[in-house]
Amino acid sequence: MATTLPLSTRGLLPAQRVATAATGESAVVRWVLIGVAVLFLALFIFLPLAIVFSQAFAKGIGPYWASLRQPDALSAIRLTLLAAGIAVPLNLVFGVAAAWAIGKFEFFGKSLLITLIDLPFSVSPVVSGLIYVLLFGLQGVLGPWLARHNLQIIFAVPGIVLATIFVTFPFVARELIPLLQAQGQEEEEAALALGASGWQTFFRVSLPNIKWGLLYGVILCNARAMGEFGAVSVVSGHIRGRTNTMPLHVEILYNEYQFSAAFAVASLLALLALATLLVKTLVEWRARRQLAESARWDGEEQIA
Amino acid sequence: MAFTFKKRSNLPGFGLALGYTVLYLSLIVLIPLAATFLKASALSWDQFWHIVASPRAVASYRLTFGASLIGALINLVFGVLVAWVLVRYSFPGKRLFDSLVDLPFALPTAVAGIALTTIYAPNGWLGRPLASVGIKSAYSPLGVAIALTFIGLPFVVRSVQPVLEDMDKELEEAAASLGASRWQTFSRVVLPTILPAALAGFAMAFARAIGEYGSVVFISGNMPMRTEITPLLIMTKLDQFDYAGATAIAVVMLVFSLILLLPINLLQKWSSSREEKTSALVPEEIH
Numbered sequence: 001m002a003t004t005l006p007l008s009t010r011g012l013l014p015a016q017r018v019a020t021a022a023t024g025e026s027a028v029v030r031w032v033l034i035g036v037a038v039l040f041l042a043l044f045i046f047l048p049l050a051i052v053f054s055q056a057f058a059k060g061i062g063p064y065w066a067s068l069r070q071p072d073a074l075s076a077i078r079l080t081l082l083a084a085g086i087a088v089p090l091n092l093v094f095g096v097a098a099a100w101a102i103g104k105f106e107f108f109g110k111s112l113l114i115t116l117i118d119l120p121f122s123v124s125p126v127v128s129g130l131i132y133v134l135l136f137g138l139q140g141v142l143g144p145w146l147a148r149h150n151l152q153i154i155f156a157v158p159g160i161v162l163a164t165i166f167v168t169f170p171f172v173a174r175e176l177i178p179l180l181q182a183q184g185q186e187e188e189e190a191a192l193a194l195g196a197s198g199w200q201t202f203f204r205v206s207l208p209n210i211k212w213g214l215l216y217g218v219i220l221c222n223a224r225a226m227g228e229f230g231a232v233s234v235v236s237g238h239i240r241g242r243t244n245t246m247p248l249h250v251e252i253l254y255n256e257y258q259f260s261a262a263f264a265v266a267s268l269l270a271l272l273a274l275a276t277l278l279v280k281t282l283v284e285w286r287a288r289r290q291l292a293e294s295a296r297w298d299g300e301e302q303i304a
Numbered sequence: 305m306a307f308t309f310k311k312r313s314n315l316p317g318f319g320l321a322l323g324y325t326v327l328y329l330s331l332i333v334l335i336p337l338a339a340t341f342l343k344a345s346a347l348s349w350d351q352f353w354h355i356v357a358s359p360r361a362v363a364s365y366r367l368t369f370g371a372s373l374i375g376a377l378i379n380l381v382f383g384v385l386v387a388w389v390l391v392r393y394s395f396p397g398k399r400l401f402d403s404l405v406d407l408p409f410a411l412p413t414a415v416a417g418i419a420l421t422t423i424y425a426p427n428g429w430l431g432r433p434l435a436s437v438g439i440k441s442a443y444s445p446l447g448v449a450i451a452l453t454f455i456g457l458p459f460v461v462r463s464v465q466p467v468l469e470d471m472d473k474e475l476e477e478a479a480a481s482l483g484a485s486r487w488q489t490f491s492r493v494v495l496p497t498i499l500p501a502a503l504a505g506f507a508m509a510f511a512r513a514i515g516e517y518g519s520v521v522f523i524s525g526n527m528p529m530r531t532e533i534t535p536l537l538i539m540t541k542l543d544q545f546d547y548a549g550a551t552a553i554a555v556v557m558l559v560f561s562l563i564l565l566l567p568i569n570l571l572q573k574w575s576s577s578r579e580e581k582t583s584a585l586v587p588e589e590i591h
Contacts, residue, residue, distance in 0.1 A: 025486055030393055037389040038401065040382045044454050045404050048411070048419035051429065055422060094328045101321035107310040113325070115565065119333055122561040124515025125413075126535040127554045130542065131336040134343045139547045141339050165332055189314050198316035220409075227412025230517035230535065234542060247414040247518070254418050254522065266415040273410035280410075281403045 052270045055263035067253075067261035068268070075241045076249035076265070079157070083232075083245060084225035087164040091221055095172025096214075100202075102173075103180025104188075114177070120169040129163050129234025136162075155237030160245065163231040168221045175217030179210045212290075216283045223276040227269055337558070344555045347548055355552040364534040365556075367445060371533075372513035375452030380506040383460025384498065390461070391468040408457050413518025420451055421522040443525030448533060451519040456509030463505035467498050467575070500575035507571055511564045515557065 024030065057064055067073060098117060102110060120128065134140050136153040146153060153159045187209070191201040207214075229247040236243040244252065246265055253262035310318065344352070355361065389395075390402050408416065424431040424441040434441045441447050471494070479489040517535040524531040532540075534557060541550040 024392065033385060034389050034393055034395050037382070037386045038395075038397075040386065041401055041404070044457055045407050047423055047429070048416060048454070049407070051419045051422050052415060094325065097321040097328075098325040100317060101325050104315050105310060105313055105318050105322075107318075107322070108308075113329075115569070116329060116333065117325075119337075122511055122515070122565055123337075124517065124535050124538075124554075124557050124561070126517050126538050127340075127515070127557055130538060130550060130554050131340045133542070134547070134551060135336050135339045137547075139545075141342070162332075166336075169332060185313070185315055192314065192316075201315075202317070223410050227410075227415070229412060229414040233517075234539065247412050250414050250418065251522075259422070262418060266412075266418060269412045269415045273407060273412070273415075276410040277403050277406055280406065281399075 049270060049274075052263055052266050055260060056267035057260075058263075059260045063260060064264050064267075067258075067264040070261075072241050072244065073249060073261075073265055076244045076246045077268075079160070079244065080226050080246040082157070083161050083164045084222055086161050087168055087225045088218060088222050090165055091168055092172050092214075092218055094169075095174075095176055095217060095221075098173040099176030099180050099210075100206075102177050103183075104185060117173050118170050120166050123166075125167060125228065125230025126234055128166050129231035132159055132162050132166070132235055154235055155239070155243060157243065159235035160232050160243060163235045164225050164228055167228050167231050168225045171221035171224065172214070172217035175213045175220070176210055179213040180206070183209055212283045212286050216280060219276050219279045219283075223272060226272060340551060340554060340558070343547075344551045347552060351548070352552050355549050356556050360528055360532070361534070361537060361553060361556075363529045364532050364537045367448060367531065368514055368534045371445060371448040371452050372510050372516075374449045375456050375513050376506050376510035378449075378453045379456045379460050379509045380502060383457070383505060383509075384464055384502050387461045387464035387468055387498075391465060405461050406458050408455050413455065413516065414522075416454055416519040417451065417522035420454060420519065421447075424450060424523060442523050443531065445531060447523040447525070448520055448531060451523050452513040452516060455516050455519050456513050459509040459512065460502055460505030463501045463508070463575070464498050467501045468494075471497055497578065500571055500578050504568060504571035504575050507564065507568045511561060511568065514564075515561065 025033070098113075101107075102114060123131075133154050135142055136146060136159065137143050138147060138154075140154075143154075153162070183206075187205050188201050191205045192198075196204065226245075227247060228245075229251070232245055233248060233251070236245070236248055238244060238248060238252070240252070246269060250262050250265050250269070253259075253265065347355075386405065390398065390405075421428075421442055423429050424434070424447055426432065426435050426440075426442070428442070431441050439446070441450065475493050475497075476489050479493045480486075484492065515535060517533075517539070520533050521536055524533060524536070526532055526536055534553065538550045538553050538557075541547075541553070
């Protein structure tokens, strides 16, 4: 097949021919591709961000602050912080435990366990909320028992926390499993041989090695916890000032045509998203530098 | 060979870590999911079929799957393009663009929903020009596809990008030295290498779009039979205290997402084995 190809670069020296064809496209093609990619990203990324902030400040800075200081807005912010404050640490502990078992040991059913841990990512947010309604709601499996004991989970704060835990379940584990796997066991075995206890080995050897991945996982987990809408919407009952999180408050304001107030609260969530991306970029940058450094160390060892 | 549950290891803490993992997984994920299937099994097959095959439900599947497919296809094409541009070229603002590709992962869906609706509403920045040429974007199936394109945007980019970064230029140079044009090199050397990763990203974007709720409900207009997605139908049934109906449709969605996990896992495996193969083809050091 290769012999029938027309040579469009005839007239160049063979070496030049290879170089121009292999190193890249012509300037025109390059800039057209860059232009199309930038236009696509501008349309889907920059435009939504721009509209959030322009609408939030459409009536000026005064009304912006006023809509954030409304009692309902403040209680929504408090509830969002509370839900994330419970869900993130719980998923952090779980993520570390799961990553330790999966990353450091070989056992039967490991790949099934990984699939099950990832499961919440493939469940629709609405269904994620619904499963707790079916378990704890009045019509649910445990509903009558809970009602007899005067315990309310659905349409109350515990339901919101549970739904938040579910949708953010895999984040930390997912970040840590490949990291712990890649590290192998030599460093831990050395620490143990030198007399460290299991916990000492974990806190002084394993944890420092995975701290950037851990931070990244926690940040992602937190962003999703504070921003979750569908699952929380199902279990919340939308009681103003009591079971409304920030995203739910945004929805209520928007549906009441209080657009600039809705976008004011939305702008806080957008800032959270931007801060998350900033931390992500920094963590990736750190990790890359660490990788380059360890590669240099290896190189020096080989020379020595 | 005798069956052993776990390979020998010198590290401690396996029992505690695995025990806690399985306990927490069961409490948060497995038991509630099992309760849902249990609840659905209370329905007879006829009742179940009557709910999940009702015209309104079928119309919602058609919209959800159709719009998800369109969104994922747009992301397949533009995701490969964006990944290519970010890896191969340098241009002003490249690092900013690279960081912001993940915005749809980080931005709460409700915020994305009201932002996109405001842009594409009949009096919006883009909605007005589109309306003037007779295209209704918000409150139509097109609006649903726009929202689902937004939320699936990072998947293809992020799965293709590392493959392109690891790809050895020697392969392309070899193709070129054998007389291939740039386009032939791309379509016969580069494309086959990134195809598994691109398809894995496509499948993930598709799966994510099917379940999506927050970014769609604002822009879709939510008219039964026309612009009502399946997750919204579940929500509506719940608001009307139709728990059986909501559960039946939720089970359909759960089964679909479980089925979709299989091709996604296979594509990811194919992608990583392909990556190993191509890097094995070109030894790191040729002296």
